[in-house]
Amino acid sequence: MSTEDAPGIASVEGLQRALGLQMELTAIVTRGGGVQRLLTGWQHQTGEAVAVFDRLGRPLGRSTAFLPETLTAVGEALAESRPRLGRSIHLHPGTEALAGQAVEIVSFAGNDTVRGYLARVASGEESASLTVDSLCSLLALEYERHWLLDEPARRKRAEQLGRVLELGDDGGALALIRGLGINVDEVRGLAIEARHETHAEVLVDDLAAILNTTLIRHRGRIVECLVFSDPRQTLLDYQLDVPMGTGTPVHPRHAARSMRQAALALGTSQRIGVPIEYQDGATHEFLSRVASPDYLEAFVEAVLSPIEHARNGDVLLRTLFTWLIERRSVEATATRMRVHRHTIRNRIQRIAQLTGHDLEGIEAQTELWLALKARGFQEIESASPNG
Structure with missing residues (x-):
């Protein structure tokens, strides 16, 4: 050097x-x-x-x-x-x-x-x-x-973000965002817990610049903002090592929804110590992260142990997982697992007997699905032949 x-x-x-x-x-x-x-x-x-x-x-x-x-x-x-x-x-x-x-x-x-x-x-x-x-x-x-925002400028940006979030999922939020000169196809919420309030003030200034957003505020130690592109690489480069949650990308009219998701993800990040991105359509994964490990293990044990401890329990679990993926179709499950449909029907009946649940009920299906996902089942597992 x-x-x-x-x-x-x-x-x-x-x-x-x-x-x-x-x-x-x-x-x-x-x-x-x-x-x-x-x-x-x-x-x-x-x-x-x-x-x-x-x-x-x-x-x-x-x-x-x-x-x-x-x-x-x-x-x-x-x-x-x-x-x-x-x-x-x-x-x-x-x-x-x-x-x-x-x-x-x-x-x-x-x-x-x-x-x-x-x-x-x-x-x-x-x-x-x-x-x-x-x-x-x-x-x-x-x-x-x-970066060097004076206090009136910070208040103005905070007020603008607050108004967008208060308008919720309607055309008013979109009109306000457009009125601020922000013409984007999608936004996403970002929530961060600063180390202290002074750090939050620094983050507001820095993130306004590096994420190029005017919709940003802090409330105590919590920094909230709406961003208009994927912020993950920028935040990784910034080396921010505090809890943070990111909402899903949404149309600007649904900005408040993404910010709510970011707040939920932040709560999980605070507990487990890594950044969390909320995932639409993957609630099972999000809930698995929210629950404490002890509670999650107890839940899985209570739901799946009657099946796991039965004869051929691993085969029954894979059958159940595949059946749920295939929208409870016996024929599709049999084709995927390469066994006869009568075999699948018998296994599903056996699972119903072991659990004492009516497997056609949405509550039973949801409980079993969450437990299987928490146990680590992935779709590729269900493709294994089980004769």
């Missing part, structure tokens, strides 16, 4: 290309593209992979070609030394983490104060080298616009 002065002036042709690149980047910011699109635009125009870090050296975003291992290497370098304004740090491609990539790290500032750092896999292209300062200026502008 070495520290060097910023690059000097290049050729007239390079300056012309740099001017075009600067205009393209400015247009991205003018259109409200946000930090992520700015990084993506740079990579598209120059071929250079780039990433942004906050003033503490934490990753805030990267273009697709900026490798995760390189992101980690840069973060470690910034933990040791950070470039002052007007200077840069060069990481030479001698380590395995850099995967043969030479990385330049420069700072960007607002009001003569370092706000963050730009890391680029330098290509040596004149126009890219000449336009780095412009990219840093635009990043600083985005920082001022999103």
Whole structure:
């Protein structure tokens, strides 16, 4: 690792290309593209992979070609030394983490104060080298616009999100979102528990920028926002190690529903210690995560033990699982398991006797299905032949 002065002036042709690149980047910011699109635009125009870090050296975003291992290497370098304004740090491609990539790290500032750092896999292209300062200026502008929100701006965003959620699943929420200039096909809720209230305030500022959302607020330690693209990779790069829940992507008119899902997922994340994504149509999986391990094991034992402990119990369980998948069709179950339909019918009758349930009842089917899924049954298991 070495520290060097910023690059000097290049050729007239390079300056012309740099001017075009600067205009393209400015247009991205003018259109409200946000930090992520700015990084993506740079990579598209120059071929250079780039990433942004906050003033503490934490990753805030990267273009697709900026490798995760390189992101980690840069973060470690910034933990040791950070470039002052007007200077840069060069990481030479001698380590395995850099995967043969030479990385330049420069700072960007607002009001003569370092706000963050730009890391680029330098290509040596004149126009890219000449336009780095412009990219840093635009990043600083985005920082001022999103990260350094004053209290009235924070209140306004919180109020806007609150209004969207209060309108619920009707056309009013869609009209409000459109009125805010947000023209997207889907949104999803995100709920995060910060370490403390000050951390929540920092997250509101950071997430507004890196997720490019104006619909964000915090209530105590809980940060809530609506995002307009999949946030998982961005949050992974940000290295956020606190409980968080994500709702399913929905049409903007159903934003409140996705936020409710995110809140439920956050509750599970708080208990088991990993990020949770709510899954529509997979309630059994979600409930399995919500329940405590002791309760879940007791539930499964109570429901399935009469079948498990019976003769050929494993075959009966696979038959039951397949029968439920095949919507209680004896013929389809027999075909899938490659046995005679009379065999399947006899097994289902035996299961009904063992459990004491009418297997045509929805409550019995739901209970048995949840128990089978909690036991780890997957659809592929039911394809095994059982003669």
